Amino acid sequence: MEQTDLSKYARQTVLPGIGIEGQRRLLASHAAIIGCGTLGCVIADQLCRAGVGRLTILDRDLVEPGNLQRQVLFDRADAEARLPKAEAALERLGEINSDVRVRALVADLRPSNAEALLFDDKFGRPEVILDGTDNFETRFLLNDLCVKHAVPYVYAGVVGTRAMRAVFRAQGCCLRCVFDRPPAPGSQPTCETAGVLAPAAAMIGAMQAAEAIKLLVGAEVAMDLVEIDAWGGLLRRVDLSRSRDPDCPCCAQRRFEFLEGPDPEAAALCGRNAVQVMPGPQGTPGRLDLESLAGSWRTVGTVSRSAFMVRVEPYEQAGVTVSVFRDGRAVIEGVEDPSRARAIYARYVGA
Ligand SMILES: [Zn+2]
Incomplete structure (x- = not known):
């Protein structure tokens, strides 16, 4: 080197x-x-x-x-x-x-x-x-x-x-x-x-x-x-030199309740008029082919792309923007209701 x-x-x-x-x-x-x-x-x-x-x-x-x-x-x-x-x-x-x-x-x-x-x-x-x-x-x-x-x-x-x-x-x-x-x-x-x-x-x-x-x-x-x-x-x-809790569930008992807990579901992003939607359990990093997704959206709406994401503004959903990342996660802007966001995700990205 x-x-x-x-x-x-x-x-x-x-x-x-x-x-x-x-x-x-x-x-x-x-x-x-x-x-x-x-x-x-x-x-x-x-x-x-x-x-x-x-x-x-x-x-x-x-x-x-x-x-x-x-x-x-x-x-x-x-x-x-x-x-x-x-x-x-x-x-x-x-x-x-x-x-x-x-x-x-x-x-x-x-x-x-x-x-x-x-x-x-x-x-x-x-x-x-x-x-x-x-x-x-x-x-x-x-x-x-x-x-x-x-x-x-x-x-x-x-x-x-x-x-x-x-x-x-x-x-x-x-x-x-x-x-x-x-x-x-x-x-x-x-x-x-x-x-x-x-x-x-x-x-x-x-x-x-x-x-x-x-x-x-x-x-x-x-x-x-x-x-x-x-x-x-x-x-x-x-x-904090004497703040160690001898009964702390994490550092004393080594129970990792947050790391071993369930994933959060679709969640509204704070103050953003946007909802984050997670892929199902099969969605793993590197799985989604952004190029082919962009291709499949050509007739659906206005499509744009960067190295890490592909985005569509569907003609049928005024004011809504769907940005999808390689791990299958999406940020859906123009929506506040998580269930509506999930429905939009299922329609444009897949269940
Ligand atoms: Zn601790």
Whole structure:
């Protein structure tokens, strides 16, 4: 393999915590970013520029104009084409740093596919998993996955002007030691109801990237939770060094209730006037032939295509758009009722 020119990382290698040796470790390492929205864009941009040699970017959704206020990897053309976020990120990151191999996964992480997507693959096992998700369901799934496979989990959340981050790993506590269960639906403010101040996301995403870099170079990482309020300019640190729950169902009893639980069914995407529809159990990654699906739709409606998806706007369904990905999953826009979305899926994609 040809030697990478390290001079472009000079501002980073001069840092005592990184050095030339740390830079070599970064180039040889693999980080997985789950969710490429507000936080995921910031993390992916910074880890790519830092020279983390392999990046897995997993996201289930499409770029839309309302994302551009805060999702820094995307531009107007991505939103106009409504590209899958992971696909748009792959293109952008490739322009930033050719030392980095990026793997885009246009998928929804769920119990039945999580281990196959992240741990059973030629791309190699991730050494750190970063949380760019927007829902607790996926976070508890990630926590199970990270505890089971002993991979550090860099958790974060952002709502309104406030955000928090923590690093959960085998030496300390896990997400369930601290939060126990996902909050009941509707009990917490969400990005849809409370908005997001982009600087709050940028700050906490940057802190996640910093923790990942520290983990990957083998530096000391504190067991704490940091909360910020970007509007008030406040930062608070909570010590987690004694937060390990000796009865934690996940890290103490090693019961992985979220990883071993059922897959969620068709679900409305928060605030999107869109529904995500899963394929049946036979739908596995790489199964769907997008080319032939596009061909079969030629007389059905207006068809468009990208490397990772095919889309139809059926003539008979005014205002409805069906975007289908290789794993058979679809995002149906212009629909809020999951059963109507399932019917549309059955009609245009198949049962
Ligand atoms: Zn625990």
